Structures are given as C-alpha cells and as structure tokens.
Amino acid sequence: MKIKEVKLHFIEMELINAFSTSYGTVKNRELILVEVKDEAGLVGWGEVVAFSTPWYTEETIQTCFHMLEDFLIPALLGEEIKHPNDVAVVFSGVKRNNMAKAALECAVWDLYAKQKRVTLSTLLGGTRKTVEAGVVVGISDLSSMINSIEQHVKEGYKRFKIKIKPGIDYELIKGIRKHFPTLPLMADANSAYTLQDIDGLKRLDEYNLMMIEQPLGSDDIVDHAYLQRELKTPICLDESIVSYEDARKAIELGSCRVINVKISRVGGLSEAKRIHDLCEQKGVQLWVGGMLESGISRAHNIALASLPHFTIPGDISASARYWNQDVIIPEVMVDKGDIMVPTRSGIGYEVNETYIQQIEKQVKQYTL
Template identity: 60%
Template sequence: MDIQKVTLHIINMELVTPFGTSYGTYYDRQSILVEAEDENGCIGWGEVVAFSQPWYTEETVQTALHILEDFLIPIVLQHKIEHPSEVALLFSVIKRNNMAKAGIEGALWDLYAQRSKQSLATALGGTKQEIEVGVVVGLDTLSNMLKKMEQYAEEGYQRFKVKIKPENDYELLKGIRQAFPHLPLMADANSAYTLENLEQLKRLDDFGLMMIEQPLADNDFLEHAMLQKEMVTPICLDESIHSLEDARVAVSLGSCKIINIKPGRVGGLTEAIRIHDHCKRHHLPVWCGGMLETGISRVQNVALASLPNFTIPGDISASSRHWEQDIIMPPVILEKGKVIVPQNIGLGHIVDRERLREVTVRTLEFSKENR
C-alpha cells in the first residue's frame, strides 16, 4: 500500500440518550474519522476514539490531532506498507498515543482487506459468523435504569453492564437484582475505588456478577491482584491494559480473570490480536469493549470479536443505541441478541457521505504532493 492522501474528519454527533459514568454525564460525542487513500484510489476508514476530555486515558481529540498531523501521518505518507501489522513498528518511535495510532491503523486494515478481497473479519483471523452482544446502562435513577434494562432485554441483548461508584453501588445492584434476578450482569467502576474500599467491594459478591470491571486505578496491577484474592467476583481489567506487555503482567500477577480489549486503547487491531492470542494461551476469556463509537469503529469491533477467544458478549450495541443516524450504511442492527459479522470485503459497510457532511465540524487533508 502506497498511501497518497489522509483526510481527517472531526465530527460531533449528539447521543440519543445522555451517558452517565463515575466521571460525569455526556450528551454528545466528538470523534476523528480517518480516511486513507492508496495509489489506486481505494479508500479505507478508521476512527480515533479519544474523548474531548482526558477522563478515560490521557488522550483527547485535540492531542490526537497534534500527534496525527505532526508525526503519524507523515510516517504513513513516506512508507510503502505491505501489511497493516507493520504500522505498529513504524509508530513505535512515538510513545503511547494509542488512540491516534489505532485510528490510522484501522484505516489501513480496511484498505488491506479490500485490496486482498476479503472481509475485515477474515483478514483478522475471525472464525464466527455472528457474535452475541451486550449493552451498557449509564448511571441514572434506579427506576430509569430498570426501564432501560427491560427495553434492552426485550431487544435481545445478552449481557448488561451498569456503571457504579462508591456512593452508588450496593443499593443500586440490589435493586437491579431484585428486578432481574437472573440477568447476566456486570458492574463497571472506571477506577473509582481504592483498596480502602475493600470491604465495600467484597459485599458486591452478593449479586452473582459476571465481573467487576476496573475497580482500582489503571496502574494498580499489584493491588488488583490483592483484591482478586479477596473477591469471588472475577475482576476484569480495562484501563490497565494498553499493550500485550500489560496483559502479560496482569496474567502473571493474577490481577484479573478477564480482560476487556479495546483496539483504540491498545494502539490498534494488531495489538488487540496479540493480546487475544496471549489470553487464549493462558485460558483467560476476553471481550470487546465499546467507546461510544460511530459505526466505523463499531464494525471493526464486530470483526475483532469474531476471533475465537472473545467468549463474553461485548459492548457492540446496535447503531440505534447511541445515534439517531449513524455514519455508515447500513447501520449495525441487532438480530435476536446477535450481530451478523459482515462478509463483504473490507468493513462490509459504506460511509454515508451526506451524513458525514452534516456532522463534520472541521476537515484536514494531508497528501504526498503537499509534503
């Protein structure tokens, strides 16, 4: 692949329903869509899933723009790339900034799949024809959350994740369990606790949760290991896992029993596959997390989740869960709690250019001619 032009589309889309976490409530979503064009005029799409504020990782939309414009895009424009897996090595001279890296790498995976005339799932090594999916329920009043969960259960979602924080955990989960005693349920803490909350966290074993996701800080591998020894509920690490090396540390220390893989968080699909393979060798199940993405990242996540060790339903909800109108055609839809893995070449969906124009707030173009 000889990339001739990269276009960045900075977009802003309003969420169908405000999304509450321990960090705050979000009403819209700003993202960067990456459009890469090769020497044959073929176009691949990726997405930078950083948020506008550095609450999830240190990256933001603005920092990603800087890294893309001044470092990553120039690297891509000056190298011929045979396979997307080469990009991680090319980008290794740049520390972290994984979401910016993943945005470009995703576009190159799409291009590679198109050029080799295969679906993205096949190119990644996927084996499933369909995947079970879960849904995230943001923090709200208990009654509102129960209404949403009832609706999502009727729609067929296979796993339910609720956000918790120290001021709102036991009674919230108790209320949910009373209403839905057998629902596949997990709790996501987004690093809101410390080991000072040990006894409080141990009480959550009462609810038969599938897992508790990222209860402690993202650098607390040792303390997560200590906590896992005290809890029956499996710990799942999310924000802690930025690379294969992080996964190796977590597995070696016993910091968790499950790992959430998000391509944006770990630097792209190549590293996501490496983490998947390592966890598979160590019999540790994984699942694919979500980042309130547009359909571009959503269908890439579907392709990734078709790999064999993704045995837990991921946060890959239907497009309508977050958007009145997604950026892709057709939108991602749910069929009896499952999403069909696209079999057409590349992403298996096309970008809706008219919708893209409606939500774009800024466009930047970079080409070999203008270097």
C-alpha cells in the same frame, strides 16, 4: 502499498441519551473519522474515539489531532506497507498515544482487506458469522436503570453492564437483582475505588455478578491482584491494559480473570489480536469493549469480536442504542442478541459520505 493521502473528518454527534460514568457525563460526542487512500485510489476508514476531555485515558480529540498531524501521518505517508502489522513499526518512534495510532492503523487494516477483497474479520482470523451483543447502562436512578434494562432485555441483548461508583453500588445492584435475579449482569467502576473500599467491594460478591470491571486505579495491576485474591467475583481490567505487555503482566500477577479489549486503548488491531492470542493460550476470558463510537469503529469491533476466543458478549450494541443516524450503511442491527458479521470486503459497511459531509465541522487533507 503506500498511503498517498489521509483525510481527517472532524464530526460531532449527539447521543440519544446522555451517558454517565463514575467520571462524568457525555452528551455531545466529538470524533475524528480517518480516511486513508492508496495509489490506486482505494480507501480505508478508521476513527479517533478519544473523548473531548482526558477522563477515560490521558488522550483527547485534540491530542490525537496533534499526534496525527505532526507525527503519525507524516511517518505513514509514502512508507512501504506490506501488511497492516507494519504500521506499528512505522509508529514505533512515537510513545503511547494509542488512540491516535489506532485510528490510522485501523484505517490501513480496512484498506488492506479491501485490496485483498476479503472481510476484515477473515483477515484477522475471525471464525464467527455473528457476534453476541451486550449493552451498557450509564449511572442514573434505580428506576430509570431498571426501565432501560427492561427495554434492552426486550431488544434481545445477551449481557448487561451497569456503571457504578462509590455510594451508588450496593443498593443499586441489590435493586436491579431483585427485578432481574438471573440476568447476565456485570458492573463497571471506571477506576473509582481504592483498596480502602475493599469491604464494600466484597459485599458485592453476594449478587453473582459476571465480573466487576476496573474497580481500582487506571494504571494499577498490583492492588487489583490483591483485590482479586479477596473477591469471589472475577475482576475484568479495562483502563489498566494498554498493551500486550500489560496483559501478560496482569495475567502473571493474577490481577484479573477477564480482559476488556479496546482496539483504541491498545493502539490498534494488531496489538488487540496479540492480546486475544495470549488470552487464548493462558485461558483468560476476554471481550470487546466500546467507546460510544460511530459505526466505523463499531465495525472494527465487530470484526475483532469474530475471533474465536472472544467468548463473552462485548459492549457492542446497535447503532440505534446511541445515535439517531449512524455514519455507516446499513447501520449495526441487533437481532435476537446477535450482530451479523458483514460479508462485504474490509469493514463490510458502506461509509455514508453524504451524511458525513452534512455533519462535519472541518476536514483536513494530507498528501504525499
């Protein structure tokens, strides 16, 4: 196939509740929805999930726009693509910028699945009919966090993640554990600690957390290996793993026992699948991470999470967890803690173009 046209839809959606991490707070979520079209007029969808500022990775919505417009879209338009795995090869002249690449690559996966009239899940080798839903609660005061966990327990979620940072950790987890002694609970630090905090991190071992996510530097796998040897709690890496090679090295060094896979962070579905296969082979657990994204990226996450070795519920929540209205039909629903893997072809959800037209700030179109 050849991609004949690419459209970038710039949107901004307000989160139902502001979301706070160790880095800061997100309330208005800027996103770029990416639409690719083949010669027959069939379309596929992807999404740029970088943030407006470079707090999570170095990329932003604007750097992704620059990469897409000036390098990635010109490289892709008109190229012969036999399989979505080829897209990474077409992009190989551009270093990193994984979120920009992933958005376009995911759109090609959706399109390719639609051409073949199969679900994206099937195309990737997915085996599950449902995926387990986990939910994330941002940093707030203890009683608000307990209330929102309570709510999410009622909604059926199967794994609960809280955000922590230095000074808002031990007492917070102690308070949550008092209310929910057996809850499948984990904590995400988003790189807020250093090895100097090791004594405090070791004290968290008493709370039986499923794992602690990304305690140390975003680009570190050496200090994490040291920390993992000192902790009973498994370490899960997020920011530190931006490629298959990173995953291989982290596993070899013993830097983590779990990996959070985000399609965007690793540059696309092909790389995410390679990491899945590696972890399966090495006996390392993994789950699918989230980016406060719209239903389009959420749909890609669901397809990925249907692969057999995604054994831990991911950060894949219902559309209604974050949005008053999502951009897909139907919206993502959680039923008794499970999300159905859609059975229609491609990402399996209809994109609500009428709604996108209402909320988009700008559209840019690129043709061959």
